[in-house]
Amino acid sequence: MDTLTHMALGAVVGEVVGGKILGRRAAVAGMLIALLPDLDVAVQPFLDSATSMLFHRGITHSFLVWLIISPLIGYLIWRHFRSTSRNAWYLVAISAWFSHIFIDGFNSYGTAWFLPFSSYRVAIGSIAVVDIFITLPLLFFLVALVLNREKSIFRHSRWLLGYIAFYIVLSLALQHSVEARAEVAFNDKGIVVDRIKAYPTPFIPLVWQVGGETDSSFVVANQGVFKNSSWDFYPFRKNWNLLLPLVSNREVARAIRFTQGQYIVRQSSDTLFISDLRLAPLVLDGDSSQFVVSFPISVRAGVITVGKAYPKRNFSKKTFSKWVGFAF
Secondary structure (H helix, E strand, O other): OOHHHHHHHHHHHHHHHHHHHHOHHHHHHHHHHOOHHHHHHHOHHHOOHHHHHHHOOOHHHOHHHHHHHHHHHHHHHHHHOOOOOHHHHHHHHHHHHHHHHHHHOOOOOOEOOOOOOOOOOEOOOOOOOOEHHHHHHHHHHHHHHHHOOOOOOHHHHHHHHHHHHHHHHHHHHHHHHHHHHHHHHHHHOOOOOOEEEEEEOOEOOOEEEEEEEOOOEEEEEEEEOOOOOOOOOEEEEOOHHHHOOOOOOHHHHHHHHHHOOOEEEEEEOOEEEEEEOOOOOOOOOOOHHHOOEEEEEEEEOOEEEEOOOOOOOOOOHHHHHHHHHHHO
């Protein structure tokens, strides 16, 4: 999730688990502690392209680091505020850190909960990295926390945390519903797919990107949650054969691993691009260059270079108009 969401969620969690005992300090501490797992971004500029993408949401988002570091933080805060409850500070630190790594697992980016024992990255993909249905209520809570003269707004924070839990469950239900509808649409059109995966588009999850995998391609479409419009499937050839001479390269292999097998390869002039299908653009209309994350690969004098996979956001009146057409 984005930084604002993590800060606000950490504040809510801190208030719920420690607000009655610690007052507003619980929310402030929760807000700051919830930012700590993302300190890995400070190291990313010093790493190679694909390595940096895998490093983010890596070891700092693992259960092991959470279990080791968060109690230590709670202890250090308690040492600073010795007049308050030690157990309450432990609970605030452990819960705020966990809120960050837990909700990140519901994005499609991938979160390495099980490092160093397994490099598998959890990427449920039911919630977009930026989702205003989560962020805005949390930001309203932060404003209320600042303006409220009482020491604690425990009751409101408890209801808000319940809403977040409900929304996570709802996102899973919506994902399952869209995938089930997509399966029917694929069958109706005679398209045989091995697996189907749906991801919400950014900001407001009223439109989802659905992809079905065949032997040679990914077949992708947009579909609204409440509007059952016709399915316009766009086939994107995998072109994985273009990477065969390059897969022994470490960075190329890591770029492929980052995509969790959901990628296509396209060629532009003398550059290859590994495009990740999991990170959905606002609207996809058949242009493979619209994919949000693509790794450029070039070969010069026998040297393979994997460029930075900068996110590409294609926002315009045209794409927004198409998005509205799917949503409503």
